[in-house]
Amino acid sequence: MKILKFALIVSMILLVGSVWAQELYDPDYTPTVDNPAYTVGSGPVVLVDEAHNNYHTIEGRYKAFADLLKADGYTVQSNTQPFTAEALADADVLVIANALNVANVTAAESDPWITPILPALTGEEINAVVTWVEGGGNLLLIADHMPFPGAINALAARFGIIWQSCFAFAGNFTFGAAGPDPNLITFKLGTPDASGGIGYDHPIFEGRNAGEAVSYASSFTGSAFRLAPGSEARKLFELGTGPSSLVAYPTNHIDISQATPMALALGLLQGATLEYGEGRAVFVGEAAMFAARIANFIAPGYPLGMNNTDLAPHNKQFTLNMLHWLDGTIPVKADLAPGGLITSGARAGGMRAMAGKLVPETYALHQNSPNPFNPETEILYAVPEQVSVRIDVYNSLGQQVRTLVKGQHSPGTYAVKWNGLDQDGHQVTTGVYLYKMNAGTFSGSGKMILMQ
Known part of the structure; x- marks a missing residue:
């Protein structure tokens, strides 16, 4: 275990400490949709939060995400004000991706995030979002690896999601390898592959028709969560077995040392869905899988996200299916x-x-x-x-x-x-x-x- 922990230090410095040098998005990636759900600009309003120091925005790291939804006919808008009933009134889908409290915003990209991680939303905002979902709103809540879970865990807990401030690793992650590992976790229906990820049968995997069905989706690191006792949430992605299927709980996101607590990831989740009142919610512990970025720290020009058509060929369709499930265009099972x-x-x-x-x-x-x-x-x-x-x-x-x-x-x-x-x-x-x-x-x- 001592050797493993030392290897973890070396690999994580390469993986995490260099990640900030990557571009916000892949300028050469333009997502297209063969069979749009809506005519351009006529679809439901997708409100992407940018009022809470969000690490992913529609003109930044989630440009490809926003462009994909626009190509599918959605009306994509940014939210720049605190959450209230009025602010959410015209939205059909609310996307909160990697929100942060202003106290945890670093001065430079290379600066570490250090605990304590404070809530990104006030109690009044949390109440507004929960009430909105219960009344028929649809929420996509995304919290990547530490520090992001700590910023939204109070909101998630209202839906029975207990988010952990951690880094999640694939079962075949190469700790201590000579070069960085993209830490790809494949959430596959049926028998898991070497990464250990488990995908659960769900209308999101099925799409609107057989041509939109996908057999797996791929994430890149991320966080993990569990369901609270009595939760009615439905599993979507589960971390599985494998010699490296672990979660690490650092207090400094770059300084992962031999003293960093670690635990087995088996049974923890990275995706779940919930029918809540008249609304729906999707919870995902990884943001890059819905983006399209360039990760030069892995290899020159390495595509990180749905632009990686070799290792994540289904992520684009999965993203569309996820939005179609949220807005109700997929005929869903009870x-x-x-x-x-x-x-x-x-x-x-x-x-x-x-x-x-x-x-x-x-x-x-x-x-x-x-x-x-x-x-x-x-x-x-x-x-x-x-x-x-x-x-x-x-x-x-x-x-x-x-x-x-x-x-x-x-x-x-x-x-x-x-x-x-x-x-x-x-x-x-x-x-x-x-x-x-x-x-x-x-x-x-x-x-x-x-x-x-």
Whole structure:
């Protein structure tokens, strides 16, 4: 371990200490979109925060990100004022990328960031953002390696995300190599590669159609976080196994020494999504994967980001898919509580033809079957339009027992199963239970009996 830590010092000085010499963006990279979601300038408003000493801005490190969204038809604007209800009123998507408190802004690019890292947002601003998301706003929150997690962890915690002020390393990172390592972490669906990253099945990986589906996305270092107990967030990227799959917790982002605390990264996340009220949120612990920069410290002209078509060929499409999920243009699957199972499909009764597909004419919540049941029952329901659906189970005292469904639905008929477990995974007792569905202006309920 002593040798490993010494190797870490050498490699990190090369990797991190030289990173500030790279260009803000790749001047030769112009992102294009083959099948734009919107005509130019007619799409949703994406507000990129620049009011909190953000390290990534639309004319700087996120120029390629902004140009990509504009090519897809989005209206991209910068935010230069504190977050309030008025400031967020016209935004469809809010992007907060690597915010910092003014006290942590360094005088020069080469100066180190040193703890303590102070919050970038005030309590009033955090309340404004949370309320905005709950009311239907969509948040993309990005915090790269230390110091950035410390600046936004108070905001993230409101959504059940516990961000760690760290550096994350791939399972095959070459500590102590003769030259710098880009520390590429591949978050792959299915069997992980040598970097150990795990990608989780999600509509963002699927895109709007088969032509937009991607099998992996790639990040470059970044941070890590975990979900708070009871969090309803859905895993997107998870750090995995490998001899170098570690996280380091420095107090000085350049001075990583033998005394720097380190831990295994296994099980920590670098990406997650959340349905929150009427809105959505994506949390990502790495910013460069959505940018296009030149990292000469790795190799002359080395492309760092979605301009690296060899090592990160899917990052551009993943970025588009992520925004499409946030604004609701991707037909999404419902996010279910652990243990829930949802299926969808057309049924003969009460359907009408629309665009060649059968969809329900009205909202419906059917009686569960079987009833009484033990140990499992199924509830059928239907929605005639794109809508956010929530189905909860209550006991005879009116206490909430379990959330079965919470998420956006496309028009269709669905079925959800309940296995008699509460939100914490404990078996409930014999008795009468109420299930209640809320979707837009529709509200319906039914009674079911569990017999053991």
